[in-house]
Amino acid sequence: MAIDFQNVTKTYPDGTVAVDDFSLHVPSHTCTVLLGSSGCGKSTLIRMVNRMVDPSSGSILIDDADVATTEPVALRRRIGYVMQDSGLLPHRRVIDNIATVPRLNGESKADAHRRAHELMDIVGLDSALARRYPKQLSGGQQQRVGVARGLAADPNILLMDEPFGAVDPLVRVELQRELQRIQTDLRKTIIFVTHDIDEALTLGDQIVVLKKGGEVAQIGTPENIVEAPANDFVAQFLGLDSARRSLSAAPREGGGWLVSDGRGRPLGVVNAAPDQRSETD
Amino acid sequence: MEWILNNLPRITDLTLAHLLLALPAVASAFLIALPIAWAANRVRPLREVVVSGTGLLYAIPSLPLFIVLPIILGTGVRDTFNVIVALTIFGLALMVRSAADALDSVDSGVRLASTAVGYSPAKRFFSVELPLAGPALLAGLRVVSVSTISLVSVSAVLGVQSLGSLFTDGFERGIVPSIAAGILMTALLALLLDVLLIAAGRVIMPWARGGGR
Numbered sequence A: 001m002a003i004d005f006q007n008v009t010k011t012y013p014d015g016t017v018a019v020d021d022f023s024l025h026v027p028s029h030t031c032t033v034l035l036g037s038s039g040c041g042k043s044t045l046i047r048m049v050n051r052m053v054d055p056s057s058g059s060i061l062i063d064d065a066d067v068a069t070t071e072p073v074a075l076r077r078r079i080g081y082v083m084q085d086s087g088l089l090p091h092r093r094v095i096d097n098i099a100t101v102p103r104l105n106g107e108s109k110a111d112a113h114r115r116a117h118e119l120m121d122i123v124g125l126d127s128a129l130a131r132r133y134p135k136q137l138s139g140g141q142q143q144r145v146g147v148a149r150g151l152a153a154d155p156n157i158l159l160m161d162e163p164f165g166a167v168d169p170l171v172r173v174e175l176q177r178e179l180q181r182i183q184t185d186l187r188k189t190i191i192f193v194t195h196d197i198d199e200a201l202t203l204g205d206q207i208v209v210l211k212k213g214g215e216v217a218q219i220g221t222p223e224n225i226v227e228a229p230a231n232d233f234v235a236q237f238l239g240l241d242s243a244r245r246s247l248s249a250a251p252r253e254g255g256g257w258l259v260s261d262g263r264g265r266p267l268g269v270v271n272a273a274p275d276q277r278s279e280t281d
Numbered sequence B: 001m002e003w004i005l006n007n008l009p010r011i012t013d014l015t016l017a018h019l020l021l022a023l024p025a026v027a028s029a030f031l032i033a034l035p036i037a038w039a040a041n042r043v044r045p046l047r048e049v050v051v052s053g054t055g056l057l058y059a060i061p062s063l064p065l066f067i068v069l070p071i072i073l074g075t076g077v078r079d080t081f082n083v084i085v086a087l088t089i090f091g092l093a094l095m096v097r098s099a100a101d102a103l104d105s106v107d108s109g110v111r112l113a114s115t116a117v118g119y120s121p122a123k124r125f126f127s128v129e130l131p132l133a134g135p136a137l138l139a140g141l142r143v144v145s146v147s148t149i150s151l152v153s154v155s156a157v158l159g160v161q162s163l164g165s166l167f168t169d170g171f172e173r174g175i176v177p178s179i180a181a182g183i184l185m186t187a188l189l190a191l192l193l194d195v196l197l198i199a200a201g202r203v204i205m206p207w208a209r210g211g212g213r
């Protein structure tokens, strides 16, 4: 299912213009990352897709149907939503949290729980955790439950608003891998919000770099954006102009090369110089 | 002690009468406070007015209220209905603020998330906000329960039978054990009800055990 933003503007009642004349095509079965710093309107954009926020002008189309013509509650039940801090219901057990949307859709408890158990497996949660309450899980486990809940009704569209923003870097990388694996199988249309560049480069089929007010600085594949930043803003945001991504290598005493960034900060070790490796490849 | 044993049937009857006045009042105060609190939270500018306004009801002296209410309600002074209404008003005074605060305290992230996954507003209130406000509602209910149990006794002055009658009789006829029994039974009843409420809370809200977020 493709999603189209057409000249979308959102002015909040207090006069804040969160998004100004934003247009974007989100292709089916791919992951589009909205990348930008705090307050640039990412959450506002993603929430307009499931009508948590209604645009002041412009429209959002899902497969050419304007979401404004769809009843919000029904719309939300067919779109997966995963947010930071998981947003799990503290008074429901893990299994019931995952089964939330199927249950709202009127599925029987037995069917919904069966499906929830499958999903726990898919997102890498031990089924022994099913009877726990969210607060009895680690932050990383809670996020997995959040992803499982987002997938439970088998939606075609998955909205993810900084879903891994609150977990430590190691767990974050693990969750990103898990999501990539799931996406290879399920091929959902995903809109993924983050302000983490590495996360965007890892997950995005298409990356949209945003400036304040939802102004698009560049749209492209991760390779496009790293190789050919469209302007100074993008280069700066990705740290491409800074010393951070211009690497140099120096020979090590024990063999191999020590790689440092432009500021001389050591990043890691390669065992063979890049040119030698390409010969052996 | 001997007096108490000799009068056990009467004490039992009075305890029962006491409960029959207190329990309906506690229950109706709770049930009426909920929609008032909900509405007060919805209409933000009116919230403080409603919450403080009902809170002031507690300042009404109880005895005059017991006497004035029958005129408004058209019941007799000794009618139990009169007493229950008066007790409900005092219960409301305490419960509306507790309930408004309890419903307000539900985490906004959880509200947002439940809306995002497709709860309708009504369903969200009953399946998410109300249960999550549960522990704070229970705390308010416990205060109302203790306060009501103790207030019931005042109605004995009007001649309505309750554990308070043990004080009034005791004073009139100079029977100290009767007064002592009245105090003891009222305290025990308040304690018993409190323990029952805590136990019910643990059964209904297992997720809230052991602190929490």
Ligand SMILES: Nc1ncnc2c1ncn2[C@@H]1O[C@H](COP(=O)(O)OP(=O)(O)OP(=O)(O)O)[C@@H](O)[C@H]1O
Pocket (backbone or CB within 6 Å): A012, A013, A014, A016, A017, A018, A036, A037, A038, A039, A040, A041, A042, A043, A044, A045, A195
């Ligand atoms: N309900 C609201 N009322 C008024 N202004 C709002 C509201 N929600 C967001 N804004 C404002 O709109 C702008 C965009 O907010 P938004 O939440 O979309 O940003 P974001 O990119 O998601 O930021 P973050 O990375 O911090 O989550 C901000 O200036 C914010 O203060």
Ligand SMILES: [Mg+2]
Pocket (backbone or CB within 6 Å): A042, A043, A044, A161
């Ligand atoms: Mg945001």
